[in-house]
Amino acid sequence: MNRFLIIDGLNLVRRIHAAQPNENDVNGLPERVTSACRKLLSKHDPSHVTLVWDGDAISWRKKLYDDYKKGRKPMPEALSQALPALKQHLAERGFHSIDAIAEADDVIATLASKMVQAKGEAIIVSTDKGFTQLLSPQIQLWDHFNQQVISIEDREQQLGVDRSQFIDFLAMAGDSGNKIPGIPGIGPKSACELLKTFRSLANVYASLDKIGAKQAKKLEEGRALARLSYKLVQLQTDIPLNTRLANFRVEQTAKA
DSSP, rough: OOOEEEEHHHHHHHHHHHHHOOOTOOTHHHHHHHHHHHHHHHHHHHEEEEEEOOOOSSOOHHHEEEEETTTTOOOHHHHHHHHHHHHHHHHHOOEEEOOSSSHHHHHHHHHHHHHHHHHHHEEEEOSSSGGGGGGTTTEEEEEEEEEOOOOOOHHHHHHSSSSSHHHHHHHHHHGEEEEEGGOOOOHHHHHHHHHHHHSSSHHHHGGGGGSHHHHHHHHHTHHHHHHHHHHHHOOOHHHHHHHOOOGOOHHHHHHH
16 A cells, blocks of 8 residues: 655754754754654655645735734744755655645645545644644654654544534634634633534534523624634645656655
């Protein structure tokens, strides 16, 4: 069975770079990243491997909601300038890349989903828990830095909701890390309680007459933001990709 190791490039590299005391120091970064990639190969023994990188274009999420990811610390200039050489270094050692037009997330989601459709397996290497909405017996999320699987069960316990409710929960409670608004006045606890009672966001809005007046008012006033947030947190799994799986078969040089 084919197994595709899909590495969230900037998630990996920024974490490795951040461990350096000087953000202008990129010396040795290519070797550290290569070492991490080889360790991932050894751990997961994939048939195919790629790194997916964020592009420079404005993402559809940012166009939809200007505050999306607002306030995030920008990439250190030295790291930004070092990325082209880093990608070339990795490619020469058998680790080829896909450059997303904007965000890498939807490309990663598409690659993983297509691999499952082709009766294969996908391992996403990232600490971004947004990928848990994709998880299935054929898709695994791996935290390289803690050397552990990020499981659906862990995410369910963290949020207090069932896996089928992840997107509905975030649509109501929001996601502060990505500046996804959610519904003003409806925090994680309220979102969890509403979903335990009504099971879905659609059912919540179909049952406003069964909810306390104060909370129902917040829900009604936040309906448009809930709809927006629902769109923002969903990963797209059908991004057009002008590439072939054969381009990412693990090469002997990658294992050296």
